[in-house]
Amino acid sequence: xxxxxxxxxxxxxxxxxxxxxxxxxxxxxxxxxxxxxxxxxxxxxxxxxxxxxxxxxxxxxxxxxxxxxxxxxxxxxxxxxxxxxxxxxxxxxxxxxxxxxxxxxxxxxxxxxxx
Amino acid sequence: xxxxxxxxxxxxxxxxxxxxxxxxxxxxxxxxxxxxxxxxxxxxxxxxxxxxxxxxxxxxxxxxxxxxxxxxxxxxxxxxxxxxxxxxxxxxxxxxxxxxxxxxxxxxxxxxxxx
DNA sequence: CTCGTGTTTCGAAGTTTGTCTAAGTAGTAC
DNA sequence: GTACTACTTAGACAAACTTCGAAACACGAG
Numbered sequence: 001x002x003x004x005x006x007x008x009x010x011x012x013x014x015x016x017x018x019x020x021x022x023x024x025x026x027x028x029x030x031x032x033x034x035x036x037x038x039x040x041x042x043x044x045x046x047x048x049x050x051x052x053x054x055x056x057x058x059x060x061x062x063x064x065x066x067x068x069x070x071x072x073x074x075x076x077x078x079x080x081x082x083x084x085x086x087x088x089x090x091x092x093x094x095x096x097x098x099x100x101x102x103x104x105x106x107x108x109x110x111x112x113x114x115x
Numbered sequence: 116x117x118x119x120x121x122x123x124x125x126x127x128x129x130x131x132x133x134x135x136x137x138x139x140x141x142x143x144x145x146x147x148x149x150x151x152x153x154x155x156x157x158x159x160x161x162x163x164x165x166x167x168x169x170x171x172x173x174x175x176x177x178x179x180x181x182x183x184x185x186x187x188x189x190x191x192x193x194x195x196x197x198x199x200x201x202x203x204x205x206x207x208x209x210x211x212x213x214x215x216x217x218x219x220x221x222x223x224x225x226x227x228x229x230x
Numbered sequence: 231c232t233c234g235t236g237t238t239t240c241g242a243a244g245t246t247t248g249t250c251t252a253a254g255t256a257g258t259a260c
Numbered sequence: 261g262t263a264c265t266a267c268t269t270a271g272a273c274a275a276a277c278t279t280c281g282a283a284a285c286a287c288g289a290g
Contacts, residue, residue: 010214012153013160022150022157029148034278035137038127038144042137045128054237060131067279069238088236088287099125103221106214149248169267182249184268203257205267 010106028102031078036061037071044081045094053089125221143217146193151176152186159196160209168204 017025032038043060044052058068072092075081080099083092132140147153158175159167173183187207190196195214198207 010160010211010218012157013209013211013214015157015161017154017157019150019154022153026148026150026153029144029153033141033144033148035134035141036278038137038141039132039134042127042130042132045125046130058237063278064280065237066239066281070278073238085237085286090237094128096125096128099128099221100223103125103218103223106218107222108215108218145247151248173267178248179250180267181251181269185248188268200256200267203266 010108012105025101025105028078028080028098031074031080032102034071036063036068037075040068040071041075041080041094041099044092045099051091051093053091055089057092125223127220140216140220143193143195143213146189146195147217149186151178151183152190155183155186156190156195156209156214159207160214166206166208168206170204172207 032041039060040057043057044050047056054065054068054072057072058065061068072081072083076083076092078098080095081092082095083090085091147156154175155172158172162171169180169183169187172187173180176183187196187198191198191207193213195210196207197210198205200206
């Protein structure tokens with residue numbers, strides 16, 4: 001296939017990324033570049049009310065609670081999720097700004113003109 | 116700000132990711148979760164004609180040629196870029212499909228209604 | 231206060247990743 | 261053919277990451 005000029009849309013493919021910005025984005029990307037964290041993020045975001053209790057998340061994996069806690073900490077440190085203790089349980093929610101920043105990196109600026 | 120329901124748009128925050136799909140996406144994400152590879156991808160995509168010679172890329176980093184070659188291989192194995200030898204030089208180009216897939220993961224489905 | 235449950239922190243394997251040096255392959259020029 | 265340039269592969273090593281078990285911390289119930 002030739003398909004020459006479709007790569008011109010995503011911001012990452014429009015101008016070279018500065019070294020500092022690349023390093024900053026890499027931290028964010030590294031946080032989601034893990035199957036467990038990707039699913040955690042997805043489960044938190046899709047949970048009713050936009051919040052999920054750690055107890056719900058732990059049950060969905062074959063991993064120990066400390067491991068889940070570690071992954072949640074990575075996501076929170078990266079700024080992708082926020083968390084708060086409310087009584088007995090700890091609840092986490094997604095930080096839309098951070099997710100949108102990743103989307104803006106790769107998303108085509110113009111939609112591909114659907115039917 | 117309370118801003119409760121802004122996280123409902125990105126596909127990743129709409130329904131839980133299946134385990135297999137998460138693993139597949141993690142491979143793609145891990146490929147871009149590195150400052151060097153992020154910049155390589157950006158430099159290739161923004162290069163005139165959509166193609167970049169390895170010689171151009173190598174000069175932009177303080178890394179040895181084998182290291183750059185290694186990163187390019189990771190990107191190509193992940194399907195994010197394609198490459199071809201043409202005479203003396205090797206040229207690389209972006210595979211828009213793969214980049215768009217990442218964008219679709221995080222991008223809000225509806226635009227945030229700008230001013 | 232003491233107990234039980236939920237969550238995080240600490241310390242320690244085993245594995246993966248990023249980088250290098252050295253050597254190998256592909257092509258041009260003479 | 262030989263010499264030179266461009267790029268990749270192979271092997272090795274340090275750093276970082278994932279995971280675990282054990283212990284510590286936080287909170288509500290009795």
